[in-house]
Amino acid sequence: xxxxxxxxxxxxxxxxxxxxxxxxxxxxxxxxxxxxxxxxxxxxxxxxxxxxxxxxxxxxxxxxxxxxxxxxxxxxxxxxxxxxxxxxxxxxxxxxxxxxxxxxxxxxxxxxxxxxxxxxxxxxxxxxxxxxxxxxxxxxxxxxxxxxxxxxxxxxxxxxxxxxxxxxxxxxxxxxxxxxxxxxxxxxxxxxxxxxxxxxxxxxxxxxxxxxxxxxxxxxxxxxxxxxxxxxxxxxxxxxxxxxxxxxxxxxxxxxxxxxxxxxxxxxxxxxxxxxxxxxxxxxxxxxxxxxxxxxxxxxxxxxxxxxxxxxxxxxxxxxxxxxxxxxxxxxxxxxxxxxxxxxxxxxxxxxxxxxxxxxxxxxxxxxxxxxxxxxxxxxxxxxxxxxxxxxxxxxxxxxxxxxxxxxxxxxxxxxxxxxxxxxxxxxxxxxxxxxxxxxxxxxxxxxxxxxxxxxxxxxxxxxxxxxxxxxxxxxxxxxxxxxxxxxxxxxxxxxxxxxxxxxxxxxxxxxxxxxxxxxxxxxxxxxxxxxxxxxxxxxxxxxxxxxxxxxxxxxxxxxxxxxxxxxxxxxxxxxxxxxxxxxxxxxxxxxxxxxxxxxxxxxxxxxxxxxxxxxxxxxxxxxxxxxxxxxxxxxxxxxxxxxxxxxxxxxxxxxxxxxxxxxxxxxxxxxxxxxxxxxxxxxxxxxxxxxxxxxxxxxxxxxxxxxxxxxxxxxxxxxxxxxxxxxxxxxxxxxxxxxxxxxxxxxxxxxxxxxxxxxxxxxxxxxxxxxxxxxxxx
Amino acid sequence: xxxxxxxxxxxxxxxxxxxxxxxxxxxxxxxxxxxxxxxxxxxxxxxxxxxxxxxxxxxxxxxxxxxxxxxxxxxxxxxxxxxxxxxxxxxxxxxxxxxxxxxxxxxxxxxxxxxxxxxxxxxxxxxxxxxxxxxxxxxxxxxxxxxxxxxxxxx
Numbered sequence: 044x045x046x047x048x049x050x051x052x053x054x055x056x057x058x059x060x061x062x063x064x065x066x067x068x069x070x071x072x073x074x075x076x077x078x079x080x081x082x083x084x085x086x087x088x089x090x091x092x093x094x095x096x097x098x099x100x101x102x103x104x105x106x107x108x109x110x111x112x113x114x115x116x117x118x119x120x121x122x123x124x125x126x127x128x129x130x131x132x133x134x135x136x137x138x139x140x141x142x143x144x145x146x147x148x149x150x151x152x153x154x155x156x157x158x159x160x161x162x163x164x165x166x167x168x169x170x171x172x173x174x175x176x177x178x179x180x181x182x183x184x185x186x187x188x189x190x191x192x193x194x195x196x197x198x199x200x201x202x203x204x205x206x207x208x209x210x211x212x213x214x215x216x217x218x219x220x221x222x223x224x225x226x227x228x229x230x231x232x233x234x235x236x237x238x239x240x241x242x243x244x245x246x247x248x249x250x251x252x253x254x255x256x257x258x259x260x261x262x263x264x265x266x267x268x269x270x271x272x273x274x275x276x277x278x279x280x281x282x283x284x285x286x287x288x289x290x291x292x293x294x295x296x297x298x299x300x301x302x303x304x305x306x307x308x309x310x311x312x313x314x315x316x317x318x319x320x321x322x323x324x325x326x327x328x329x330x331x332x333x334x335x336x337x338x339x340x341x342x343x344x345x346x347x348x349x350x351x352x353x354x355x356x357x358x359x360x361x362x363x364x365x366x367x368x369x370x371x372x373x374x375x376x377x378x379x380x381x382x383x384x385x386x387x388x389x390x391x392x393x394x395x396x397x398x399x400x401x402x403x404x405x406x407x408x409x410x411x412x413x414x415x416x417x418x419x420x421x422x423x424x425x426x427x428x429x430x431x432x433x434x435x436x437x438x439x440x441x442x443x444x445x446x447x448x449x450x451x452x453x454x455x456x457x458x459x460x461x462x463x464x465x466x467x468x469x470x471x472x473x474x475x476x477x478x479x480x481x482x483x484x485x486x487x488x489x490x491x492x493x494x495x496x497x498x499x500x501x502x503x504x505x506x507x508x509x510x511x512x513x514x515x516x517x518x519x520x521x522x523x524x525x526x527x528x529x530x531x532x533x534x535x536x537x538x539x540x541x542x543x544x545x546x547x548x549x550x551x552x553x554x555x556x557x558x559x560x561x562x563x564x565x566x567x568x569x570x571x572x573x574x575x576x577x578x579x580x581x582x583x584x585x586x587x588x589x590x591x592x593x594x595x596x597x598x599x600x601x602x603x604x605x606x607x608x609x610x611x612x613x614x615x616x617x618x619x620x621x622x623x624x625x626x627x628x629x630x631x632x633x634x635x636x637x638x639x640x641x642x643x644x645x646x647x648x649x650x651x652x653x654x655x656x657x658x659x660x661x662x663x664x665x666x667x668x669x670x671x672x673x674x675x676x677x678x679x680x681x682x683x684x685x686x687x688x689x690x691x692x693x694x695x696x697x698x699x700x701x702x703x704x705x706x707x708x709x710x711x712x713x714x715x716x717x718x719x720x721x722x723x724x725x726x727x728x729x730x731x732x733x734x735x736x737x738x739x740x741x742x743x744x745x746x747x748x749x750x751x752x753x754x755x756x757x758x759x760x761x762x763x764x765x766x767x768x769x770x771x772x773x774x775x776x777x778x779x780x781x782x783x784x785x786x787x788x789x790x791x792x793x794x795x796x797x798x799x800x801x802x803x804x805x806x807x808x809x810x811x812x813x814x815x816x817x818x819x820x821x822x
Numbered sequence: 823x824x825x826x827x828x829x830x831x832x833x834x835x836x837x838x839x840x841x842x843x844x845x846x847x848x849x850x851x852x853x854x855x856x857x858x859x860x861x862x863x864x865x866x867x868x869x870x871x872x873x874x875x876x877x878x879x880x881x882x883x884x885x886x887x888x889x890x891x892x893x894x895x896x897x898x899x900x901x902x903x904x905x906x907x908x909x910x911x912x913x914x915x916x917x918x919x920x921x922x923x924x925x926x927x928x929x930x931x932x933x934x935x936x937x938x939x940x941x942x943x944x945x946x947x948x949x950x951x952x953x954x955x956x957x958x959x960x961x962x963x964x965x966x967x968x969x970x971x972x973x974x975x976x977x
Contacts, residue, residue, distance in 0.1 A: 105913055181913055625885030626843030627878055631850055638849045645870060646878035651845060767845060 047189075054089075054207035057097075058192020062202065064095045066190035072211055073104060073185060082184050084147040086209040090114035090191070092139035093202035097191030101149060101162075104183030110147060110162045114191070114204075123164050127178030135166055140201040143167055151182040163220075184211055221277060223409040225251055225258040236260050241275030248272050249389075252405075259294075259407035263392015267402065269300050271390045277411060279309065279384035287384045290352035290365075291409040295319040297345035298394030298402035305390075306355055306362070309383030315353055315362045319343055319391075326371075328364050330378035339364065339371035346401055354671075357382040363668070384411065423491070423587070424481045425613040428454055428461040439463050444479025452476045452592075455608075466500055466595015466606035473504045473596025473607075478589045481614055482513060491558045491587055495612040498551040499523040499594070502605035506594030510558060510565075513586030519556060519565050523594075523607075532556075532567050534580040542567065542574035549604050560585040587614060626676070633679060634662035636669040643675055651714055651743070651767075654680035660703060671709035678743050679704060680714040686730040687716050687723050697733055705738040712741040715763065719744070721752050724759060731762040741765050748787060844881065846874060880948050884908070884972070887917055895935035903930045903965065916975040918944065922965035934959045934975075944973040 047067040050056045057065040090097045094116050101110035112123045113130070114137055121137050122130040137143065146165035160177045191204030223230075223240065236242045236249030249272040252261040262270045279287065287306075295302045299321060306315035317328045318336065326343055327336035343349065352365035360380060364372040391404030432443055439445045439452035451474045455464045465474045499506045503525055510519035521532045522539075523546055530546055531539040546552060555568040563582055567575040594607030626649045631638045633652030642650055652666065663679065670677045685697040704710050713734055716727050731742050744762065746755045747769035756766060846852065852869050881888075887910040896907035902924035908917045916938065922928055934941060936959060943953035944961050953976065954961045963971055 625881055625888055627845075627881050627885075629846045629849035629852070631848060635850050642849060645875050646882055649843070649845070650849070653848070767843075769847070 050205075054087075054205050055189070056192065056203050056205050057189060058091060058093065058203040060198060062093070062194045062196045062198035064093070064191055064193025064204075066188065069187040069189075069209070071186050073183070080151045080182065080213055082149040082151070082211060082213055084149065084184070084187070084209075084211050085145065087142050087144050087207045088114075089142045089205035090137055090139050091194075091202040091204045092199055093192060093194030095191065095193030095195060097204040098189070099145070099147075099206075100188040100190075101147060102185035102188065103177075103179060103181045104185045105179075105181035106185060107179050107181055108188075109160070109177040109179050109181075110149060112145065112147065112164065121164075121166060123162075123175065125162065125175055125177035125179070128176070131175055133164065133166065142205075149177075149184065187211075220279075220413055221274070221411040223260075223274065225260055225407055230258060232258055236262075236272050242272050243275065244271045244273050254405070259292075259405050260389075261392070261403050261405055262389055263296060263298065263403040265398055267298070267394045267396045267398040269298070269391055269393025269404075271388065273307075273389070274387040274409060274411070276386050277384045279413070285357045285382065285384075285413060287355040287357075288352065288412045289355065289384075289387055289410070290350065291387075292348050292350050292407045293319075294348045294405040295343055295345050296392050296394075296402045296404045298392060298399060300391070300393035300395060302391030302404045303389075304351070305388040306353060307385040307388055308355075308377075308379065308381050309385045310379075310381040311385055312379050312381055313388065314360075314377035314379050314381070315355055317351065317353070317364065326366060328362075328372050328375060330362070330376045333376070333378055337372050337375050339366060341366055341371065348405075355384065365668075387411070423614045423616050424479070425611075426463075426478070427611055428463055428609075433461060435461050439476060445476055446479075447474075447476045462496075462498075462608045462610040464595070464606045464608055465506075465592060466502065466597075468601055468606060471502070471597045471599045471601035471605065473502070473506075473594055475591065475593035477591050478612070480589050481587050489560045489585065489616060491560075492555060492615040493558065493587070493590070493613075494553065494555045494615075496551050496553050496610045497523070498608040498610075499525075499546055499548050500597075500605045500607045501548040501602060502595060502597030502607075504594065504596030504598060506607045508593070509591040510556065511588045511591060512580075512582065512584045513588045514582075514584035515588060516582050516584050517591075518580040518582055518584070519558060521554065521556065521567065530554075530567075530569060530574070532565075532575055532578065534565070534578055534582070536581040537579070540575050540578055542569060544569055544574060551608070551610075558587065590614075628675070632658070633666050634658040636666045639666075639669050639675050647675070649676040649678065649711065651678040652680055653717075654682050654714075656682070656684065660700070663704065664707075667704065667707050667709040671707070675709065676711040677709045678712045678714045679710055680717070681730065681734070683717075686726050687719060690723060690726045692726055692730045692733060694733060697730060698737060701734055701737045705740065710740060712743050712765065713738065714743045714745070716744050718747050718750065718769065719755075719759070721755065721758055724762065727759065728762040743767060745769060747771065753787075880972070883947075884917060884919075887911070887915075888919075895938045897933045897935075899931045899933075900924075900928055902928060905930075905932060907934075916941075917947075918971075918973040918975065920963070920965070920971045920973070922967065922969050924965070925967050927964065927966055929962060929964050931960055931962050938975075939977065941975045941977055943976040945976050947972040947974055 046065045047055055047057045057067065059065055084101060086099070088097070088099070096116055097114040099112045100108045103109045107126055109126055110123065112121070115122050115130070118132070119136050121133045121135045123133070124130045144167050148163040148165065150161045150163070160179060160182065162175055162177055187209070189204070189206055192202055194202045230239055230251045232251050232253055234251055235247045236251055237244050237246060239251065242249070248270045249260050249262045251258055260272065262272055264270055279285065289306055293304070301321055302319040304317040305313035308314045312331055314331050315328065316330070317326065320327050320336070323338070324342050326339045326341045326349070328339070329336045350367050354363045355377070356362065359374070360377045361374040362377055363374060387409065389404070389406055392402055394402045426443070433454050434442065435454045435456045437453060438450040439454055440447055440450060442454070445452070452463055452465050454461055465476065467474055493510060497506070497508070505522050505525050507520060507522040509517045512518045517535055519532065519534060521530070524531050527541070528545050530542045530544045530552070532542070533539045553570050557566045558580070559565065563580045564577045565580060566577060590612070592609060595605055597605045628647035628649040629642055630651045630653065631642070633654045650670070654663070667677055667679070681697065682700060685693045685700065701713070715730055715734070716723060719727055727744070734742055741764035743765045744759060745767040749771065752758060887908045892906040893909050894907070896905055896918060898905045898920070902922060904921040904923060906919050908919065909915070910917070918932065920930065920932070932944070934956070941956045944956055945953045949971070954963060954973070965971065
């Protein structure tokens, strides 16, 4: 009660006349709680001169305080933090009784680490803190809270905390991380750019100039020499799972010196270099210190504006370059392992000291954004026996949760490291041991990677390990078969699969097993070579409870080097798509990239592209590239002439088509047929089988609820992975929902449901929707 | 309507889940389409702006929750009402999606399992309605033909 007041000038004031602070909540905002939103919270605030901190808190929709911003009186700095951790210092010294424009960007779409969502803080137009973890996974904006205006009960002049012009809005998912639009009043016309809004280099470089449609930055000196301007340091997160998008409009000059753009990473290294090369007249690009430039083959015209967009991908240290919306260079190596986004560097407008008209380089609309984080691999459990937590020269049983009978296994120290040893060297018998309980998530749609280094011994007994699931079933067996001399594996039942790999005793092998609980299969790689793929576990149970190891025996007669050694065991949870999105989108055309941004802004995340006969593979490449940058997943239609048109497959063309696009990151899967008649089955089945030999991505098919054959889902059950089921809700001349109302849609879907039972492929369907045999994995 | 695609034909006996995606036909055509003289459900409105986008917003609100699969602990007294209980893995909030597959008006009683704990209200989402009181783990609601309700359970 009685907290705060509205004062002359129509702004809110906190602080009591007795020198104590006050606090107040905003009304409930209850902004959208979905996980993929960015919010912009803007306000003007005027800190007081009192000793008590003036603060703004942002609550999320779960009632947590997600963000704290404080005018810290002891330090005189503005600071901020999330729900956890220490304060981040903006380094900005504030002046009491001075008004500041605060913009807080709460980003619920970005949570690429375990610390929850993030926020950024922009003060008076400068982004002073970026991607600070809130420490929370909850989303939305519940309300705001303001506290301040106190001086520990001793009133002083200007102690009050004022705030005004508060707004909370949702920013589109691809809104800007940082931007420089020189039309903004923030930029002073006919004034040097360096020194404005964080732009920097040496003094008096560049100028904000006017042109026919507003203002832009002009680079180059009237005396004919070039100039350099740099954006502010973004200091973007240096973790390796980021992707940045930098775009701007640029008008190259006509001076004899090349115009250049460099994207500097957080180590200040020019990981991306773009040049308007005078000698060739082309736009080219290369990574750091690369010996040759990659040529876009674009013959540019000086004085003409070009939209450039660079996607810098820290996951694989490459970049791609778009010019006027078309991808011209893709996945060019940055040639550095350093990461992040430091700043953008522009150099140009030079003519070796002799001024000529048109020599200047111009830029405008510089925008920087972070593309959605790539999936994160979560390590569930690991055992590196070098760790201080393991004691050498004693039994492994009893250490760090390892168990079996007493005194089984031991930790040994070799010349350079410690490892686990199995096998009793005194009597020549093998030993066995269980790992600690891992108890990984048992939900059906997980995928795990189990990796370890195994060094088989010389003993006659087979060395074996097992992966035990959360229902205590042995899902995977792997063995070093001493009789055959091969590494072999199998699921819970059935015969052993032979990798064909002749192993050598006393040689370490790196084994990697992926356990896929979506379709209950596993794969085995040895020394990074895939040797067994999609072996059925024979179980429907999920998860990983523990591992089991046995080995190091020689039938009871000890021999030298009989022991088996283990090291560097790790279990990862591999990324799954549904952590990020529920698939929603539209069919479209594979030559129509114009729709992609629209679909993204409409909230979609996936599309199916009709591949009409006139559409070329080059069209498709452009379309896919655009989809990749916008993070839209694509199901691409196989050209109908390759399969369905002639009711036979063109093996050569289909193979070529799939091979051309199968590794494109935007391609989620293949659309094999659109509402096919039953007569098409032989060709579609043959096409399906061929695609599956070429690509691991799922094959989609589409049926509809007025098809002649009500059993089409079942009929085609061996020719698709995921079915889309068209349910036409309204057809001219028919009652709305007439198929559903008559129960026909339901009946057809139910009939199709037999698929899973009979052949292991989950039936799919839905109202104009997609249902999948496995989880949609956006990777 | 969209929730039909989420829940329809979800047949527990064969252990497969409801629709796990929603694709519309077809963007480059639909984006300019108006419902003119047709009595398409949203007569006079523009499909993408007035129908699709709000629905996608709803889907994206519940997408993470739906992706986690529906949970046990909910029953109802109508064979024509498909009801599914979901739990947001991030917030542990519970949601119900209920779809009437009936061509006529029905009243449905929902019963929550005691293992879920005590809830006070079912809060209708995406509708401007008051909370429904949960008494003895039960609450009631009416459905017009093919109507969909989404509830958030409030403790």
